[in-house]
Amino acid sequence: MxxxxxxxxxxxxxxxxxxxxxxxxxxxxxxxxxxxxxxxxxxxxxxxxxxxxxxxxxxxxxxxxxxxxxxxxxxxxxxxxxxxxxxxxxxxxxxxxxxxxxxxxxxxxxxxxxxxxxxxxxxxxxxxxxxxxxxxxxxxxxxxxxxxxxxxxxxxxxxxxxxxxxxxxxxxxxxxxxxxxxxxxxxxxxxxxxxxxxxxxxxxxxxxxxxxxxxxxxxxxxxxxxxxxxxxxVGTLNRLTAEVLDPARGLVRIAGAEVDLQRPVAAGSIQLGTRPEGLQLSQSGIPATVTGVEFLGAVQRIRAEVEGQPIVIDRFNAPGAQIPQAGDLVRVAGAATSWLPLEDEKR
CATH class of the missing domain: 3.40.50.300 (P-loop containing nucleotide triphosphate hydrolases)
Structure with missing residues (x-):
């Protein structure tokens, strides 16, 4: 009890x-x-x-x-x-x-x-x-x-x-x-x-x-x-607009790049959320433009924009790691489990 x-x-x-x-x-x-x-x-x-x-x-x-x-x-x-x-x-x-x-x-x-x-x-x-x-x-x-x-x-x-x-x-x-x-x-x-x-x-x-x-x-x-x-x-959340290509599979397009959510989503245009640590710089993925970088000791906080939508990417600092500069064109990606479909508030 x-x-x-x-x-x-x-x-x-x-x-x-x-x-x-x-x-x-x-x-x-x-x-x-x-x-x-x-x-x-x-x-x-x-x-x-x-x-x-x-x-x-x-x-x-x-x-x-x-x-x-x-x-x-x-x-x-x-x-x-x-x-x-x-x-x-x-x-x-x-x-x-x-x-x-x-x-x-x-x-x-x-x-x-x-x-x-x-x-x-x-x-x-x-x-x-x-x-x-x-x-x-x-x-x-x-x-x-x-x-x-x-x-x-x-x-x-x-x-x-x-x-x-x-x-x-x-x-x-x-x-x-x-x-x-x-x-x-x-x-x-x-x-x-x-x-x-x-x-x-x-x-x-x-x-x-x-x-x-x-x-x-x-x-x-x-x-x-x-x-x-x-x-x-609770925490920082990146929000990006996605076009749904296959609702049953969870295949969406963000800024021209396809993202496989590996779970069903609503048809049409949806909002996706992801944490800063859920995104990584990659060779392929969603195109973004770096707007600034904050050095926080153990963490590099990279600020960028995806078709005018601001995002934040947090990654652990490593000696010798190349730090992007404002204006750089990069690509970002995240695991399927890092994406959260967001619905409009009902209350």
């Missing part, structure tokens, strides 16, 4: 339905990321789990208990916000121990738990400082410790890294994942950053217009997107 059950959740604000039939089962100890653009409904789902929003319909169950109508403080939830939300007039130790104090935990037990949490987040000697004396990354770690101190059943993180610079974000997201694994706590992480979601999650929920377009492991979401939106939102 799953530990966290979100059963057909829906939420409307007036006539606007912001979450539609959201259904998911989360196992104990799983790290789940909700990924999507602003306004897709991911934070609303998180707030329904936390108890800050009441579902229009559907239910939330934690450990077999229906908590749909319980107040947030009755759900044993730990919450970390984007803005840290630390009390500026309290020391770090008092911030971390705040929930324990409210719960009536004895002073000695509270002090021991606070020190345990400070050790866990790597700030064992900063308990006497105030939030304004800490960096942004340190403040967010204190917010994490405060959420974990009362031993919640579920940890919720609402874009906790978005206010931090890039280098600190990478370091802190790895630390969050390490702590989550160490404690074995069921966690939901909301983000609009695909790299964050793909790098630390057991499963990713890609949301679009209030609907979970796809739920799957990071490699499944990236390599086998369920919808055109998922394909375009």
């Amino acid at each position: 799953s530990f966290l059950d979100l059963n057909h959740l829906e939420k409307s604000f007036g006539p606007t339905k912001v979450v539609q039939d959201f259904d998911m089962k989360v196992e104990k100890g799983e790290f789940i990321s909700f990924l999507g653009p602003s306004g897709c409904g991911k934070t609303t789902v998180l707030r329904m789990v936390a108890g800050f929003e009441t579902p229009t319909s559907g239910s939330v169950r934690i450990g077999g208990q229906d908590v749909t109508r319980l107040r947030p403080n009755q759900r044993q939830i730990g919450m970390v916000f984007q803005s840290y939300a630390l009390f500026p007039n309290l020391t770090v130790a008092d911030n971390v121990g705040f929930g324990l104090k409210v719960a009536g935990t004895p002073r000695a037990e509270r002090a021991a738990r606070v020190q345990e949490m400070l050790d866990l987040i790597g700030l064992p000697d900063l308990g006497s400082r105030y939030p304004w004396q800490l960096s942004g990354g340190q403040q967010q770690r204190v917010a994490l410790a405060r959420a974990l101190a009362p031993r919640p059943r579920v940890l919720l993180l609402d874009e906790p890294l978005s206010a931090l610079d890039a280098k600190i974000r990478v370091s802190l997201r790895n630390q969050i994942r390490e702590i989550q694994r160490q404690l074995g706590i069921t966690t939901i992480f909301v983000t609009h950053d695909q790299e964050e979601a793909l790098s630390i999650s057991d499963r990713v929920v890609v949301m679009h217009r209030g609907v979970a377009d796809q739920i799957g492991a990071p490699h499944e979401v990236y390599n086998s997107p369920a919808t055109p939106f998922v394909a375009s939102f």
Whole structure:
């Protein structure tokens, strides 16, 4: 039996339905990321789990208990916000121990738990400082410790890294994942950053217009997107127009070059998508004109155009490899499995 059950959740604000039939089962100890653009409904789902929003319909169950109508403080939830939300007039130790104090935990037990949490987040000697004396990354770690101190059943993180610079974000997201694994706590992480979601999650929920377009492991979401939106939102996607020559076989023509998809496609003109790493420079294939090259250390990113349609080709750097120049005429090709037929969005 799953530990966290979100059963057909829906939420409307007036006539606007912001979450539609959201259904998911989360196992104990799983790290789940909700990924999507602003306004897709991911934070609303998180707030329904936390108890800050009441579902229009559907239910939330934690450990077999229906908590749909319980107040947030009755759900044993730990919450970390984007803005840290630390009390500026309290020391770090008092911030971390705040929930324990409210719960009536004895002073000695509270002090021991606070020190345990400070050790866990790597700030064992900063308990006497105030939030304004800490960096942004340190403040967010204190917010994490405060959420974990009362031993919640579920940890919720609402874009906790978005206010931090890039280098600190990478370091802190790895630390969050390490702590989550160490404690074995069921966690939901909301983000609009695909790299964050793909790098630390057991499963990713890609949301679009209030609907979970796809739920799957990071490699499944990236390599086998369920919808055109998922394909375009997660990672970089090249889009090319193709003329279908043989629908049953999947033979198409792109810019005068034939491409065999080896699977049936709709007749007429279709859109095909492929990842930058799915294309290679070749002796034969689709003609393209190089518009620029970016050297990214381990990767060469080649930008080109195919009949005015921009594409990107990523290839590993190799010493001595010839780098194309802007204006060069090249040909590109990809394996049949690297091409994804794209349909128009139905919603």
